Amino acid sequence: xxxxxxxxxxxxxxxxxxxxxxxxxxxxxxxxxxxxxxxxxxxxxxxxxxxxxxxxxxxxxxxxxxxxxxxxxxxxxxxxxxxxxxxxxxxxxxxxxxxxxxxxxxxxxxxxxxxxxxxxxxxxxxxxxxxxxxxxxxxxxxxxxxxxxxxxxxxxxxxxxxxxxxxxxxxxxxxxxxxxxxxxxxxxxxxxxxxxxxxxxxxxxxxxxxxxxxxxxxxxxxxxxxxxxxxxxxxxxxxxxxxxxxxxxxxxxxxxxxxxxxxxxxxxxxxxxxxxxxxxxxxxxxxxxxxxxxxxxxxxxxxxxxxxxxxxxxxxxxxxxxxxxxxxxxxxxxxxxxxxxxxxxxxxxxxxxxxxxxxxxxxxxxxxxxxxxxxxxxxxxxxxx
Ligand code: GLA
Numbered sequence: 001x002x003x004x005x006x007x008x009x010x011x012x013x014x015x016x017x018x019x020x021x022x023x024x025x026x027x028x029x030x031x032x033x034x035x036x037x038x039x040x041x042x043x044x045x046x047x048x049x050x051x052x053x054x055x056x057x058x059x060x061x062x063x064x065x066x067x068x069x070x071x072x073x074x075x076x077x078x079x080x081x082x083x084x085x086x087x088x089x090x091x092x093x094x095x096x097x098x099x100x101x102x103x104x105x106x107x108x109x110x111x112x113x114x115x116x117x118x119x120x121x122x123x124x125x126x127x128x129x130x131x132x133x134x135x136x137x138x139x140x141x142x143x144x145x146x147x148x149x150x151x152x153x154x155x156x157x158x159x160x161x162x163x164x165x166x167x168x169x170x171x172x173x174x175x176x177x178x179x180x181x182x183x184x185x186x187x188x189x190x191x192x193x194x195x196x197x198x199x200x201x202x203x204x205x206x207x208x209x210x211x212x213x214x215x216x217x218x219x220x221x222x223x224x225x226x227x228x229x230x231x232x233x234x235x236x237x238x239x240x241x242x243x244x245x246x247x248x249x250x251x252x253x254x255x256x257x258x259x260x261x262x263x264x265x266x267x268x269x270x271x272x273x274x275x276x277x278x279x280x281x282x283x284x285x286x287x288x289x290x291x292x293x294x295x296x297x298x299x300x301x302x303x304x305x306x307x308x309x310x311x312x313x314x315x316x317x318x319x320x321x322x323x324x325x326x327x328x329x330x331x332x333x334x335x336x337x338x339x340x341x342x343x344x345x346x347x348x349x350x351x352x353x354x355x356x357x358x359x360x361x362x363x364x365x366x367x368x369x370x371x372x373x374x375x376x377x378x379x380x381x382x383x384x385x
Pocket of ligand 1: 035036038174175176336
């Protein structure tokens with residue numbers, strides 16, 4: 001795949017609007033290394049931004065309209081006015097992320113400026129690498145910059161989450177938007193999703209994170225995701241805490257029998273997963289690849305057996321991966337029900353890993369997975385023209 005460059009965005013803008021852009025913004029997708037379904041339980045997560053991003057080239061307009069062109073969707077166009085109530089455009093679902101961000105920024109009191117925009121990205125859409133969060137953060141960075149407003153990246157991530165929750169209608173947590181905005185090159189990002197404090201954690205050396213896309217669509221993802229959230233909230237209420245984050249493993253072990261079986265399983269996943277994130281940070285700091293990989297494997301088992309968000313394809317992908325030389329650990333990443341796995345693989349074994357995982361998975365499921373190593377990229381950025 002060709003890596004996108006600012007020049008490509010300039011060319012697209014020139015072709016579309018017959019003039020030059022004044023600003024280019026970029027926001028990356030993410031892969032979560034460990035800490036799954038913990039963000040909406042006020043817990044811990046450890047994602048990294050990947051070297052694939054959504055890009056936008058923009059030029060302000062003086063009529064308070066926003067005109068968007070999506071290069072990846074056949075140059076489809078969608079537009080809206082900043083002075084009228086911002087509505088959804090379901091014929092161009094991609095545009096709702098930009099609309100939602102404009103809506104959230106206006107609710108926050110930012111005086112937005114109209115703009116012509118071209119959008120282009122290389123984050124695979126719908127495979128769990130947060131192309132939608134990348135689009136939101138890219139648009140928010142652009143709107144804030146054109147408005148010359150001063151908004152911290154933490155607040156920007158929250159506004160993007162609000163856009164997705166309230167405008168698009170997906171009840172996601174804060175992880176994806178936060179990672180896209182605040183990640184740092186060569187580092188994972190540890191986020192405490194309660195107070196939004198964070199730390200950049202150097203990645204272990206000698207091995208890389210390889211993403212395997214199962215190509216299984218995440219059909220059930222939205223309804224099942226909301227159901228899991230509700231189950232976690234019920235478990236927290238039954239245990240008398242604000243969020244499952246407040247329960248230690250020791251306390252849970254003592255009190256698990258106070259919960260119905262299903263809720264106990266959901267809670268056990270979240271509570272043990274939070275502990276695994278903290279252990280993974282120590283493993284990364286000590287460059288202990290074996291310990292990090294083992295935590296990834298345990299995370300997958302917990303997501304499969306207790307949280308029940310895996311599927312046959314993801315279970316097979318992690319098994320195939322773990323059978324390869326140089327693979328320290330493998331787990332599903334993101335919401336689950338399809339999408340991708342993340343694997344920790346010795347640098348020198350990556351080419352063979354890619355070849356073998358592709359071959360074995362294709363033989364079993366009749367479709368080739370997309371397997372590629374990811375470099376930990378920098379969070380969102382802007383380039384004045
Ligand atoms: C999706 C959501 C995130 C997070 C993960 C599961 O990616 O957008 O907020 O909840 O699922 O860890």
